[in-house]
Amino acid sequence: MFTGLIEEVGHIQRLRQEHGITKLAVKGQQTVSSLVIGDSIAVDGTCLTVTRTAHSLFEADLSEETMARTTLGERHVGDPVNLERPCRPTDRLGGHFVTGHIDGVGSIHEISVTEGTWWFTITYPIALRPLLVEKGSVAVDGISLTVGRLNDRSFGVAVIPHTFHHTTLGNKSAGRRVNLETDLLGKYVVRYLERLGPLTQKMPLTESRLQELGFG
Incomplete structure (x- = not known):
């Protein structure tokens, strides 16, 4: 889970193909220094898993799904990218809940x-x-x-x-x-209301009805 408060702007150092997977290497400073293999990190809002670290670099795998559904498939060596590490339970939530799953x-x-x-x-x-x-x-x-x-x-x-x-x-x-x-x-509110669809046809969603359902 992230908060949307960018910690650092890193730069893409390398993009290479290996067994059908795109390997993305990003260079940073303070954000990268604490990373270990298996950590999550948001790169331009996309949650990735760290697979390798070396000095001020980290590497992550980009699946075909990630390449197709985010802008990471359009990036080039040298491009700047926003970096954020996951928040901890004790951190201030200065932004909002961000999952790193691009819509x-x-x-x-x-x-x-x-x-x-x-x-x-x-x-x-x-x-x-x-x-x-x-x-x-x-x-x-x-x-x-x-x-x-x-x-x-x-x-x-x-x-x-x-x-x-x-x-x-x-x-x-x-x-x-x-x-x-x-x-x-x-998203959860919309999904909940969608599931209420058949019920709302019989009982319209008025302001008072929403309050009965726990909204407001």
Whole structure:
């Protein structure tokens, strides 16, 4: 489990194929120094397992599924990537619950600057629409952000200078694709309501009914 607070920006040092598996090697500093084989680490929001460590490098395997369903399959040697180690039970939860399981890939439609804040407008797969809400949380390349604007095709997030300069967002431009993970708690609510579907046809989901079910 992660929180979406990026600890460090690392750089891809090597990509190689071995028995049908892509081996990804990333160089970092403080984040990498404490890693051991078997640890989890989020790379651009994607949870990976450390398979090898050497000095300031770690290596992880990328399955075909990971390559196809995240942006890691588009990365090249030298590219910067966001790094975050899993949170511990005693850590402050400064962002939100992030699993590292990518829900879909979006695209940066526009970047604008207003009074020292960067606004990123990101298009998203239509399947994610029920899982996005204004003022709700979303992880963009592993970064915990708040949905400030939302329509049926895109959402907007405000990025403060610290986040812009200390994550890969400072290297992004319009047209770049990004990993998206919607809020974990929201997924369970949507799934629960879907399972109530047959019941809600007989008993509509009013505000009072939702309160009876434990919401609100």
